[in-house]
Amino acid sequence: xxxxxxxxxxxxxxxxxKKNYISLKTGLDASKLSxxxxxxxxxxxTEMDLIANALGHDCVYFLQDDLKMLSVNxxxxxxxxxxxxxxxPSEPQKKIAEKLVEFAENIDNVLSVKTAFYELIGxxxxxxx
Numbered sequence: 001x002x003x004x005x006x007x008x009x010x011x012x013x014x015x016x017x018k019k020n021y022i023s024l025k026t027g028l029d030a031s032k033l034s035x036x037x038x039x040x041x042x043x044x045x046t047e048m049d050l051i052a053n054a055l056g057h058d059c060v061y062f063l064q065d066d067l068k069m070l071s072v073n074x075x076x077x078x079x080x081x082x083x084x085x086x087x088x089p090s091e092p093q094k095k096i097a098e099k100l101v102e103f104a105e106n107i108d109n110v111l112s113v114k115t116a117f118y119e120l121i122g123x124x125x126x127x128x129x
Contacts, residue, residue, distance in 0.1 A: 001039035004048055007062040009037055011055060025054035 012022070019037065023030040028050065035041035036051075043051075045059075052059045061067075089097065 002043065003065070004059070004062050005037055005039055005043060007064065007067045008051060008055070010067060011062070012037075017055070022051060022054050026050040 011017075012019075019030065019033055022028070023033050026033070026047075028036075028047065032041065033051075036043045036047060048059045048062070052062055055062075
């Protein structure tokens with residue numbers, strides 16, 4: 001097994017990332033990805049790039065001799081990527097998700113209106129909202 005696949009496997013194990021997620025992110029067939037990660041199939045440079053990018057890093061990161069990862073339990077995270085896959089949402093779930101994203105994007109506007117309202121009515125008890 002190559003240094004790259006050893007480090008990818010260690011990283012995925014430490015971060016509890018499933019092969020399914022990587023398959024979806026990279027577009028690699030799940031069985032092919034499994035063969036790559038078990039060392040039964042040689043990984044190409046293009047595949048290494050796809051896998052590394054799906055994990056939020058570049059290939060060089062996974063080619064290190066002594067890959068050092070910070071534990072999730074220590075509250076430290078490597079990279080700036082949030083990995084999440086919740087399956088295939090239904091149409092109603094997609095609509096709810098879109099509304100939540102829209103709400104999150106506009107939360108500053110919502111909060112500033114509330115603050116302006118309290119200022120307008122002279123209620124100083126909500127100054128630090």
